[in-house]
Amino acid sequence: MWRDTGAPADSFYEVRPECADVPKTKFKIKAGKTLSARKWQAAFTPEGYLDIGKTLSRIYRGGIHPSIRGEVWEFLLGCYDPKSTFDERERIRQRRRAQYAWWKEECRQMFPVIGSGRFITAPVVTEEGEPIQDPLVRLEANPNMGQTTVPQENGTSNNLETAKDGQDKDKKVIQWKLTLHQIGLDVNRTDRTLVFYEKQENLSKLWDILAVYAWVDKDVGYCQGMSDLCSPMIILLEDEADAFWCFERLMRRLRVNFRCTERSVGVEAQLSNLASITQVIDPKLHQHLETLGGGDYLFAFRMLMVLFRREFSFGDSLYLWEMMWALEYDPDLFSMYEEADSAGEKSEGSKKAKSIRQCGKFERENMKNGAKNAESPLPISIFLVASVLKDRSSKLQTEARGLDDVVKILNDITGNLDAKKACTGAMKLHKKYLKKAKK
Structure with missing residues (x-):
């Protein structure tokens, strides 16, 4: 059990032992100041209404205990209304999880590496949408088979060399596919000093969320820097869909920064x-x-x-x-x-x-x-x-x-x-x- 007094937050976000030059966290968990799990639970009525005013002042005084950070962030970022009940929030959560699953499946149909537990770092299509016949692309897309087919859940396969789905002619699909390797390169560089990202499944989860977001937000797509904003959500929220929605809400505040035109950056x-x-x-x-x-x-x-x-x-x-x-x-x-x-x-x-x-x-x-x-x-x-x-x-x-x-x-x-x-x-x-x- 973690003690609430004076514990360093580093114990929750373990740094790899070889990364000795990483700055130490100054934030300390302080009893009476930091919003603890007990105080957080006490801020709700039996129906689930949250006293947000009290909660905000405590967060400003001493931050949030890492064990409850994810669920508190969902309120701070506007995922849930403090004036809603437990039941209402559960219904919203389930609806959003279903929506994310639908989007993710849509992306998987276009590019089957999505949701496979892997990710790619090499370009997969040309500017014209033609598949790139590169050994690295084939290996990353399907490391176990030594060929270019990627198994799908329904038992069929998608041949990366020859598949010319009609959607590939759609500029939006091409644009999205052009971003996938850039997302992979950034995922490979994001928070790699943390033990958490030594696991391939966590890296691929980050890649999946960013890939789905890039498809859903067609105005912004993906830009460098988004992986830094999304990474904490993966660590704090166990369910991938919940992490996606937390990131999506944060992007609503910041997406104007990432919008580019021919003349300027947001x-x-x-x-x-x-x-x-x-x-x-x-x-x-x-x-x-x-x-x-x-x-x-x-x-x-x-x-x-x-x-x-x-x-x-x-x-x-x-x-x-x-x-x-x-x-x-x-x-x-x-x-x-x-x-x-x-x-x-x-x-x-x-x-x-x-x-x-x-x-x-x-x-x-x-x-x-x-x-x-x-x-x-x-x-x-x-x-x-x-x-x-x-x-x-x-x-x-x-x-x-x-x-x-x-x-x-x-x-x-x-x-x-x-x-x-x-x-x-x-x-x-x-x-x-x-x-x-x-x-």
């Missing part, structure tokens, strides 16, 4: 907002960065794309994420996601009814200052980056003589940041920015 809008914030709260630093040619703030690209996964240890990045989501929590999240078509109408009604106590602190500030009326309220992640820059402002101004120096100074923060302090700093800057922006 995250550029957030980088532009970061520049505006820095200009308001630290004009000298902004001016210095502009002089160095860094006015586009591209050096902060990675922090925003994968939410600080590279700057923190694995355990601390999870702690940071749950604090961010608790601070940003909006009780209308579930209804906005579930009823996207009538979201405007629904959320207008519920805005009057929702208690400010059920909102996260960051969300409350936005409500108080009218920032929610803006077309798109700024996420807390931008203020987190701004807070990191502010903390290193004097160092950046005195030591950075070029963009390489800026990148080096920011790279030095890896493993040295404190997640709680970063969130506190972000909240202070947010308050300051809203006041100055109002003026």
Whole structure:
């Protein structure tokens, strides 16, 4: 039995012994502060209604105990409504599992390696959709047979060399198949310091979820960085479908960052907002960065794309994420996601009814200052980056003589940041920015 007091989170996310240079997790499980399994269970009524307000403040004070992290995240990300019962949630869970199984089977029909317990890292089709006749592709797709046929559940086989399913002529199918090897390459690189990913079945689960997501979200498909966002879900939620839906909800917040056009990448809008914030709260630093040619703030690209996964240890990045989501929590999240078509109408009604106590602190500030009326309220992640820059402002101004120096100074923060302090700093800057922006 894990003790609640002072236990390091590393004991839950075991690092391979040969990876000695991996930053240690600073997050400690603290009795009375960390949301424990006992406190979590006590937050529900006998019917299953959740007191979300109390839960949010406890998460911000001390994070979530790793043993219950997955199920708490499902609420924080809007998978479930706190005002629902146990029975209602179970029905939703079963419906979603069936939906995921249907999508996965659809993908398996197009490419039978999906769901086989394996994954591929070599391209399988050309830009025109023609199968690539490469020994590595054949071996990865079917390592045991030494030939190009892949058995399917119904006893038939799909010949990778000659199969020219009519769907292959569909641009969407071709586009999807073109991403599969890139997903495999990224899966091979994601969190490989963790013992968890020594198991092939866990790697293939990550590949399957990302492949299915790329098929379902045809606007975004798959982009590098998504594997970093999905990986924790696989570790925290045992059922693959539950992990998929948790990742899908997270992507609803972040997919705008991954959307690309011929002219721009979605995250550029957030980088532009970061520049505006820095200009308001630290004009000298902004001016210095502009002089160095860094006015586009591209050096902060990675922090925003994968939410600080590279700057923190694995355990601390999870702690940071749950604090961010608790601070940003909006009780209308579930209804906005579930009823996207009538979201405007629904959320207008519920805005009057929702208690400010059920909102996260960051969300409350936005409500108080009218920032929610803006077309798109700024996420807390931008203020987190701004807070990191502010903390290193004097160092950046005195030591950075070029963009390489800026990148080096920011790279030095890896493993040295404190997640709680970063969130506190972000909240202070947010308050300051809203006041100055109002003026």
